[in-house]
Amino acid sequence: MIKLKLISILFLLSSGMWASEWQWSVQVKSLVSSETNDYPRAFLWVPTGCRQLKAVVVGNHNMLEEGIFEHSIFRKEMSRLNVGIVWITPGLGPEWDVDKTSGWYQRILDQLAAVSGYDELGKVPVIPVGHSAYATFPWSFAAWNPDKTLAVISLKGDAPRTPLTGYGRKNTDWGQRTIHGIPALMVMSEYEWWEDRITPALKFIENHPEACISFLADVERGHFxxxxxxxxxxxxxxxxxxxxxxxNKDVALKSLDPRKGWLAERWWPACTTRNIPASWESYAGDKSQAFWYFDREMAEATETYYLQSRGREPGRFLGFKVKGQLVDYKPASHDNFRLPFVPEPDGITFKVRAVQTDSSRNVRIVDGQEPLLERICGPVKQLDDTTFQLSFYRMGTKNGKRSGEIWLLASLPGTKRRKGVVQQARMVIPVGNTLGKPQTIIFDSLPDCSEQVRRISLMARSDHQLPVSFYVLEGPAYIEANRLHITKIPPRTAFPVKVTVVAWQYGNAADSIRSAHEVTRSFYIHKVQNNANK
Incomplete structure (x- = not known):
C-alpha cells in the first residue's frame, strides 16, 4: 500500500509539471510540410507578466523540444528572464537551406510580433534549440545569424560542423562563417554515448579557440x-x-572571450577521478580535453551533475507489459519496444505497465522498486501510473508521421549503489478509425467575450452519442472537464485575441464507428474599454 501511494504521488508530481498554453500562432506559408501536405504552424508563448521581451527561444517539433518548452520549471524561469518561446510544428526541416532558412525564421518572428503586440519579437536575440535530427539546426542558425544568436543549445545530437548530423546526411558547409563569442551547449546522454560525437566538438575548439563551447553529459539518462x-x-x-x-536592449550582444570563462574536464564513461574546474588561466588539466563554461557557478553545476552518478554500478533493465504480457525487446530498433495499441471498450483508453527485467528483457524481476512511466510526446494523456488515454492536441489529427505515434518513458532513479535507468517505447495508433459507420460532430459557434470572462462551457455532440473531446489550438486558454479557462493575458497584448478550439471524436473500431472530422471554432477576446478614456 505504501509503495502504491508513493507511485501515485510521483505520478501526480510529474503530471503536474507540464503547461500547454500558447497564446498566439501563425501559419508558415513559406513552405508546405511533407508530414501534413499543409503549412506548418508557429506558436508563441509570452510570459504573462512580461512588458518587454529580452530574447526568444526557438525550436521545431522533433521530440524533446515540446516537453521542455511546456515544462512548468522552464516556463517559470523564462518568465523570470522575460524570454518568450516559439515552437513550430511540423518542423521546417533539419537541414539548413543557405538561401531560404534564415528568411523563414525571420518572417515567423515578424508575423508573431505583429499578431501578439510584442513588436520587438522580430528584433530580440534568439536561442535556437534542437533535439536529435534537429540538433544541427541550432549550430547552423548561429553560423548564419551570429549577431542575432544569444546562445545555442544542441540536445542529444551534434557538435558544431560534425560529419555525424542528427538527420543522417551531409552537414551544410559554413564557408568562412564562425560562431566566435556565442555561448553554445552540446548535450549527450550516458546511455547514447558515442565517442565519435564528442570528438568533433573538441576538434572544433582546437581549430576555433575563440569559440565558447560547453558540454554536458546527461548521466544515467538516454536519447529520448x-x-x-x-x-x-x-x-x-x-x-x-x-x-x-x-x-542594454539597444546595444549589440556582447561577444564573450572564452579565456575569461572557466574550464571543466570533459566527461568520460567509467570516470573515477576528475580534474578540478578552474578559470581558463588557472586550469591545471589538459585544455584539449576540457570545455568552456561561463563562470565558476556553471562549471561547478556541471561537476555536481556528474557527481550524483559517480561510483554507482550499472546493470538494471526495464521492460513493458500490455494485457499481462511482456512486450518483445527489439535491440536493433531505435524505439526498442513497440507497444501494441489495445484499447478499452471506449476505444481510446489503454493500459501499459513498466517493469524491471533481467538483461534479456524477457523475464520480470522484482526488487522493491517500481518503475515510473510517463509521456515523452504524442497525442496521449496519463490518467494514473498505468492508464493512458488518446488526447489529440494542437498538432492535430492529420500529421501522418506524428498524429499516430506515442512515445512513453519508463525510469528508475539511482540508488546509493545502482545507476538510474531509463527506457523508451513507441506505440503506433491508427490516425483515425476509417471503417464502419460515419460520424459527425455538432459544435455550435462560440461568441466573442471580454477579457474579464474567465470560463466558458464547451458543448458539442456526436450523432452517435459518443463523448466529444476538445483541445485549444491557439489562444490564452486551456481546457479542463469540457470548460475553457481563459488565462492571464500578457500586458502588451494586441486586442482582440483569437482563441481557436477544436472538437474531436475518435470513433470506436470495436463498434464500427469511424472517427469524426474535427470541427474548429474561433472567437475573439476583446479588451474592456475604460470609460474614463472614452
Whole structure:
C-alpha cells in the first residue's frame, strides 16, 4: 500500500509539471510540410507578466523540444528572464537551406510580433534549440545569424560542423562563417554515448579557440528523455547567457572571450577521478580535453551533475507489459519496444505497465522498486501510473508521421549503489478509425467575450452519442472537464485575441464507428474599454 501511494504521488508530481498554453500562432506559408501536405504552424508563448521581451527561444517539433518548452520549471524561469518561446510544428526541416532558412525564421518572428503586440519579437536575440535530427539546426542558425544568436543549445545530437548530423546526411558547409563569442551547449546522454560525437566538438575548439563551447553529459539518462535536472541546467545556461550578453536592449550582444570563462574536464564513461574546474588561466588539466563554461557557478553545476552518478554500478533493465504480457525487446530498433495499441471498450483508453527485467528483457524481476512511466510526446494523456488515454492536441489529427505515434518513458532513479535507468517505447495508433459507420460532430459557434470572462462551457455532440473531446489550438486558454479557462493575458497584448478550439471524436473500431472530422471554432477576446478614456 505504501509503495502504491508513493507511485501515485510521483505520478501526480510529474503530471503536474507540464503547461500547454500558447497564446498566439501563425501559419508558415513559406513552405508546405511533407508530414501534413499543409503549412506548418508557429506558436508563441509570452510570459504573462512580461512588458518587454529580452530574447526568444526557438525550436521545431522533433521530440524533446515540446516537453521542455511546456515544462512548468522552464516556463517559470523564462518568465523570470522575460524570454518568450516559439515552437513550430511540423518542423521546417533539419537541414539548413543557405538561401531560404534564415528568411523563414525571420518572417515567423515578424508575423508573431505583429499578431501578439510584442513588436520587438522580430528584433530580440534568439536561442535556437534542437533535439536529435534537429540538433544541427541550432549550430547552423548561429553560423548564419551570429549577431542575432544569444546562445545555442544542441540536445542529444551534434557538435558544431560534425560529419555525424542528427538527420543522417551531409552537414551544410559554413564557408568562412564562425560562431566566435556565442555561448553554445552540446548535450549527450550516458546511455547514447558515442565517442565519435564528442570528438568533433573538441576538434572544433582546437581549430576555433575563440569559440565558447560547453558540454554536458546527461548521466544515467538516454536519447529520448528530458529530466527535471536537465531542464534546470538548461535554465541556468540561458540565465547566464542573458546575464553576460545582454547589457542594454539597444546595444549589440556582447561577444564573450572564452579565456575569461572557466574550464571543466570533459566527461568520460567509467570516470573515477576528475580534474578540478578552474578559470581558463588557472586550469591545471589538459585544455584539449576540457570545455568552456561561463563562470565558476556553471562549471561547478556541471561537476555536481556528474557527481550524483559517480561510483554507482550499472546493470538494471526495464521492460513493458500490455494485457499481462511482456512486450518483445527489439535491440536493433531505435524505439526498442513497440507497444501494441489495445484499447478499452471506449476505444481510446489503454493500459501499459513498466517493469524491471533481467538483461534479456524477457523475464520480470522484482526488487522493491517500481518503475515510473510517463509521456515523452504524442497525442496521449496519463490518467494514473498505468492508464493512458488518446488526447489529440494542437498538432492535430492529420500529421501522418506524428498524429499516430506515442512515445512513453519508463525510469528508475539511482540508488546509493545502482545507476538510474531509463527506457523508451513507441506505440503506433491508427490516425483515425476509417471503417464502419460515419460520424459527425455538432459544435455550435462560440461568441466573442471580454477579457474579464474567465470560463466558458464547451458543448458539442456526436450523432452517435459518443463523448466529444476538445483541445485549444491557439489562444490564452486551456481546457479542463469540457470548460475553457481563459488565462492571464500578457500586458502588451494586441486586442482582440483569437482563441481557436477544436472538437474531436475518435470513433470506436470495436463498434464500427469511424472517427469524426474535427470541427474548429474561433472567437475573439476583446479588451474592456475604460470609460474614463472614452
Amino acid at each position: 528523455d528530458v529530466s527535471e535536472s536537465l531542464i534546470r541546467y538548461l535554465c541556468l545556461f540561458i540565465t547566464k547567457a542573458v546575464k553576460y550578453r545582454i547589457t
